[in-house]
Amino acid sequence: MKSEICLLQQTVRFDREATIALYRDTITVPGADACTCISCKNFATQRSKLYPGDFLMLLNEPGGDPRKEWEAFDYDFERENLPNHLYGGWFLFCGELIQGSDKRPDHGQTLFAYWFATTFPTATLPKERKVCSVEFCALVPWVLSELPG
Numbered sequence: 001m002k003s004e005i006c007l008l009q010q011t012v013r014f015d016r017e018a019t020i021a022l023y024r025d026t027i028t029v030p031g032a033d034a035c036t037c038i039s040c041k042n043f044a045t046q047r048s049k050l051y052p053g054d055f056l057m058l059l060n061e062p063g064g065d066p067r068k069e070w071e072a073f074d075y076d077f078e079r080e081n082l083p084n085h086l087y088g089g090w091f092l093f094c095g096e097l098i099q100g101s102d103k104r105p106d107h108g109q110t111l112f113a114y115w116f117a118t119t120f121p122t123a124t125l126p127k128e129r130k131v132c133s134v135e136f137c138a139l140v141p142w143v144l145s146e147l148p149g
């Protein structure tokens with residue numbers, strides 16, 4: 001069974017069964033649903049249509065669940081009247097980065113970018129497993145009638 005993924009200059013090793021257990025036991029609620037702010041509400045309303053197919057395939061390989069982002073955040077959280085907000089966020093999986101650097105690579109992805117990242121909020125994670133993330137960056141329409149700011 002394949003347990004490594006290469007994404008441009010990065011390679012991760014993963015444990016699919018452990019990831020499935022992580023989503024069953026720890027990541028029970030999507031991050032944006034666990035927050036009450038309006039940016040998270042805007043994200044949560046649209047999460048089912050944000051991700052391109054290649055991203056969903058990548059996330060599925062180590063056992064990640066696209067309905068359960070670990071956390072999403074709005075870079076444009078204070079700005080009113082923007083049609084789109086730039087969001088970032090992480091999906092977790094059990095594994096580790098074994099090659100490449102923990103940086104957003106410059107590979108021409110524009111509307112939706114993603115890469116492996118080892119820096120993300122970990123305070124509430126179990127410590128006995130190595131956990132890695134897929135970080136993403138996306139332009140998300142503002143669809144709520146309520147405005148941020």
Ligand SMILES: [Zn+2]
Nearest residue numbers: 035036037040
């Ligand atoms: Zn929030």
